[in-house]
Amino acid sequence: MGSKDETCFAISIIIIIIGLIFIAIVRVIYVVYRTSKPLRPKSPKPLSTLIVLGSGGHTAEMINVLSALQKDRFMPRFYVAAATDNMSLQKARVLEDLLADTNGGKVVSAKFMQIYRSREVGQSYITSIGTTLIAIAHALWLMIKIRPKVILCNGPGTCIPLCVIAFLFKVVGIRWSSVFYVESIARVKRLSLSGLLLYKLCIADQFYVQWPQLQRKYPRAIYVGCLM
Amino acid sequence: MGEIEDSENRRMVFVTVGTTLFDALVRAVDTKEFKQELFRKGYTHLLIQMGRGFYTPTKSEAEDGSVAVDYFTFSSSIADHLRSASLVISHAGSGSIFETLRLGKPLIVVVNEDLMDNHQSELAEELAERKHLYCARPRTLHRTIADMDLASLLPYPAGDATPVAKLINRFLGFPDD
Numbered sequence: 571m572g573s574k575d576e577t578c579f580a581i582s583i584i585i586i587i588i589g590l591i592f593i594a595i596v597r598v599i600y601v602v603y604r605t606s607k608p609l610r611p612k613s614p615k616p617l618s619t620l621i622v623l624g625s626g627g628h629t630a631e632m633i634n635v636l637s638a639l640q641k642d643r644f645m646p647r648f649y650v651a652a653a654t655d656n657m658s659l660q661k662a663r664v665l666e667d668l669l670a671d672t673n674g675g676k677v678v679s680a681k682f683m684q685i686y687r688s689r690e691v692g693q694s695y696i697t698s699i700g701t702t703l704i705a706i707a708h709a710l711w712l713m714i715k716i717r718p719k720v721i722l723c724n725g726p727g728t729c730i731p732l733c734v735i736a737f738l739f740k741v742v743g744i745r746w747s748s749v750f751y752v753e754s755i756a757r758v759k760r761l762s763l764s765g766l767l768l769y770k771l772c773i774a775d776q777f778y779v780q781w782p783q784l785q786r787k788y789p790r791a792i793y794v795g796c797l798m
Numbered sequence: 799m800g801e802i803e804d805s806e807n808r809r810m811v812f813v814t815v816g817t818t819l820f821d822a823l824v825r826a827v828d829t830k831e832f833k834q835e836l837f838r839k840g841y842t843h844l845l846i847q848m849g850r851g852f853y854t855p856t857k858s859e860a861e862d863g864s865v866a867v868d869y870f871t872f873s874s875s876i877a878d879h880l881r882s883a884s885l886v887i888s889h890a891g892s893g894s895i896f897e898t899l900r901l902g903k904p905l906i907v908v909v910n911e912d913l914m915d916n917h918q919s920e921l922a923e924e925l926a927e928r929k930h931l932y933c934a935r936p937r938t939l940h941r942t943i944a945d946m947d948l949a950s951l952l953p954y955p956a957g958d959a960t961p962v963a964k965l966i967n968r969f970l971g972f973p974d975d
Binding site for chain 1: 967
């Protein structure tokens with residue numbers, strides 16, 4: 571008698587687990603399908619925007635893109651840079667100060683944050699496991715706080731944890747963030763590692779490349795010409 | 799002496815490595831044969847921005863048969879130096895490249911062969927293929943100077959971020975302007 575109850579119980583649990591896995595798979599397939607479909611809001615409102623900055627040319631390229639966007643459509647704005655990157659947030663502050671000036675001194679809502687890096691250049695792979703976990707936890711914390719409707723990124727590794735979490739938020743239903751990835755102008759024939767990951771995992775809603783060679787190699791990418 | 803210091807006859811070559819360490823380039827431009835090539839081509843001054851490098855060039859005043867050499871490590875903005883240069887020799891960083899091309903200055907890009915993952919060379923080679931700049935290696939830089947024909951370089955058309963802005967706006971359902 572007892573073992574029959576236990577068997578029934580075990581079978582029910584297994585059926586429930588299989589059922590949940592099935593629902594999760596269907597939900598993920600649906601999210602991947604809906605990702606890359608344009609939004610159709612009835613009356614478009616300003617969208618909270620997360621902007622990922624990075625060392626080297628990344629921040630300069632991002633600021634170039636931001637300058638072409640209507641700022642009242644993308645607010646409040648949250649700028650994120652790696653904790654070891656000193657220059658990027660400063661450049662973003664300069665841009666926002668300029669906006670405040672041309673806005674007649676009205677303070678536009680912008681926040682500047684630093685995020686832990688998964689791995690520094692040359693760091694040993696063993697300690698990288700620990701730092702990556704810390705970086706993921708920190709990214710999760712930031713994403714829960716911000717829950718942006720739009721994410722703009724263009725290559726630095728710091729965008730990967732944020733974009734993966736954004737995808738999970740879509741699946742779980744916490745927030746639908748539209749992810750726009752602009753591959754750097756310095757990438758002519760090969761994608762960066764971040765770009766490759768986001769492309770293969772279908773995480774970006776729109777994936778832009780600046781050279782025709784990349785568009786031929788990655789057909790789901792959109793060729794937009796040189797932006798710089 | 800007065801002739802060379804006269805700003806009308808001053809033709810300065812500006813070498814920049816940005817925030818990187820690129821001793822191979824700094825060494826290459828500090829060689830006698832390179833400076834002689836510059837002089838043969840009518841340049842009078844050589845200004846080297848050496849960044850994080852360890853190798854220090856030798857300063858020298860303008861002399862007969864040679865260019866004047868000066869150097870510094872960093873500056874908050876190299877825009878002024880780019881503007882007053884007759885020729886720019888730069889590392890392959892995209893920021894440096896486009897800042898120079900936007901000013902319409904003749905540019906030779908030198909790829910750092912010591913870098914591990916050298917995706918930078920892709921951009922330099924592509925722009926060289928499109929005749930917007932010359933590409934060179936540190937060891938053959940003096941030959942690039944000797945063989946170059948700056949008049950054959952094509953101006954770089956200014957980039958435009960509005961196509962991307964339009965696509966992003968449309969995707970999010972914002973009305974076109």
